[in-house]
Structures are given as C-alpha cells and as structure tokens.
Amino acid sequence: MAVKDFMTTEVISVTPDTKVAKATDLMREKGIHRLPVLDGDKLVGLVTEGTIAEASPSKATSLSVYEMNYLLNKTTVKAIMIKNVITVSQFASLEDAVYLMRENNVSVLPVVDNGQVEGIITDKDVFDAFLKIAGYGEPGIRLRLVMKNEIGVLERISDLVTENGFNVSSIIQLNNKEDKTTILEILIEGKLSAKEIKDKFTEAGFTVEDVEQTEATAN
Structure with missing residues (x-):
C-alpha cells in the first residue's frame, strides 16, 4: 500500500506572505488544521492551528481585541511557520508514513516528489486506510x-x-x-x-x- 493510494491530492496552501489572520480564516472555512506554505511550487514551511495559537497574544495580555487583531493581520505566515517540515514520497509505503509520524510526533506529512508537492497525508487518512483495509x-x-x-x-x-x-x-x-x-x-x-x-x-x-x-x- 502506497501513500499515493490514501493521500489527499487537492492541497490547500498559503504563501509565506499570507497574513496569519487570513490563514486562520482559510483553515476555519475549509475545516482543516494545517496549511503547507509554498513559495511558487516549492514547499518552504507548514503552518498549523498550534503554531498560530503559540504566536497569538496570551489572554493575560493587556492588549485589546483591536490590537490583537491588528497584530494577526500584520504578521505573515513566514514569521511563525514550521520551517523544518517532515515530508514523504507518494511512492513510500503507508507504513513508512505512519513510522515518520510516530518518530517525529507529527500528524501530517506533505507528500513531495522531485521538489513538487503532490498531496498531503494526515493521521485521519491513516485511520481511514486502516478501516478500509479491515473491511469495516x-x-x-x-x-x-x-x-x-x-x-x-x-x-x-x-x-x-x-x-x-x-x-x-x-x-x-x-x-x-x-x-x-x-x-x-x-x-x-x-x-x-x-x-x-x-x-x-x-x-x-x-x-x-x-x-x-x-x-x-x-x-
């Protein structure tokens, strides 16, 4: 079983210059939790709900809602994205993808071959694959x-x-x-x-x- 058999091929992405607020709105609109960051066709990073939450001002801050929204609209994805992204080939086995997720404690792997993003595979895709294999x-x-x-x-x-x-x-x-x-x-x-x-x-x-x-x- 290869990664290509279970990955999502319609990849929703952002650029490094995308504002954090816009990336947040896009994830909410599409019902997803992470976005690959592409500079042209090249994968340069990954932004997730977690990285956005870490970059957002704490509720204990003295900033007003207006000031926090201003910061999120000013800050770009490039400033908060994960730069060392773990990837996998579409021709790798599904087992290899699961191993990479476990070893690196991640729940998503962009699928990259020859420098091109071919898709994305998540822990949810792996769960779906198991159910399909088991005939559930x-x-x-x-x-x-x-x-x-x-x-x-x-x-x-x-x-x-x-x-x-x-x-x-x-x-x-x-x-x-x-x-x-x-x-x-x-x-x-x-x-x-x-x-x-x-x-x-x-x-x-x-x-x-x-x-x-x-x-x-x-x-």
Whole structure:
C-alpha cells in the first residue's frame, strides 16, 4: 500500500506572505488544521492551528481585541511557520508514513516528489486506510481464527474458501512471535449464516475464536 493510494491530492496552501489572520480564516472555512506554505511550487514551511495559537497574544495580555487583531493581520505566515517540515514520497509505503509520524510526533506529512508537492497525508487518512483495509462497514461474516504459525496454513484456508465458493473481501494477518501463533481476521461475503461458516472452518480443523455478522455502515 502506497501513500499515493490514501493521500489527499487537492492541497490547500498559503504563501509565506499570507497574513496569519487570513490563514486562520482559510483553515476555519475549509475545516482543516494545517496549511503547507509554498513559495511558487516549492514547499518552504507548514503552518498549523498550534503554531498560530503559540504566536497569538496570551489572554493575560493587556492588549485589546483591536490590537490583537491588528497584530494577526500584520504578521505573515513566514514569521511563525514550521520551517523544518517532515515530508514523504507518494511512492513510500503507508507504513513508512505512519513510522515518520510516530518518530517525529507529527500528524501530517506533505507528500513531495522531485521538489513538487503532490498531496498531503494526515493521521485521519491513516485511520481511514486502516478501516478500509479491515473491511469495516462492509456487510458479511467476520471470522477470527487462531492457529499455529506453520507452513501450509494459508494454503489450507485458500482451499477451504475455494471449495465453498466464499468471497473474501478482506483478510488481516498478525503473527505472534512469542507463542508462534497466527491470528487471521477474515471478512467473507455470502449467503451462509455466521454459524454455517463457523462450522465449515471448525470441521476443517481450524480454531474459530470469534465470529460475527457485520452490517453495512453509511459513509
């Protein structure tokens, strides 16, 4: 899974000379929390709600509302933006993007290739990607299988799925190195009930830890 599959390509940005007040209004209008700062086509910084809040006068100040608004209308994004911006390539894996976010304690990564901003990916995009990969919100029967991590297990499951004409819409595998077990969560589409599908897997020698009927959810 590549970053390009989940990033937002319509990037809303500002220039270094944009006034802080205007950047604030733009974020509020678009319902976003950060803005890449572009000088021409080049990424030169990032401005966020947090950086704006840090640059804004404290409520304990003696400045009047008029004076604070004046300062925000006078100050440019260039003066408060984050200059050392962590970026990621659109061809990087989604896992690489998550790692960069965690290691650098950031929730957004501009997507840059060959000096060009191709998009932006946020922690919300990552959450959406996980839900999509897990098949969340799709109707079907979700099985949780626990088995020994050994050669041929996936082949046995594949044969069982093929023999019964099951349509697998998603599958997630987690290997536990400590006890050498594998957990598989499989979402199966079809007309059989949860019990009928569970019985099929149990009869084939698999341990079904959990099974549930999932319903479609509105997007």
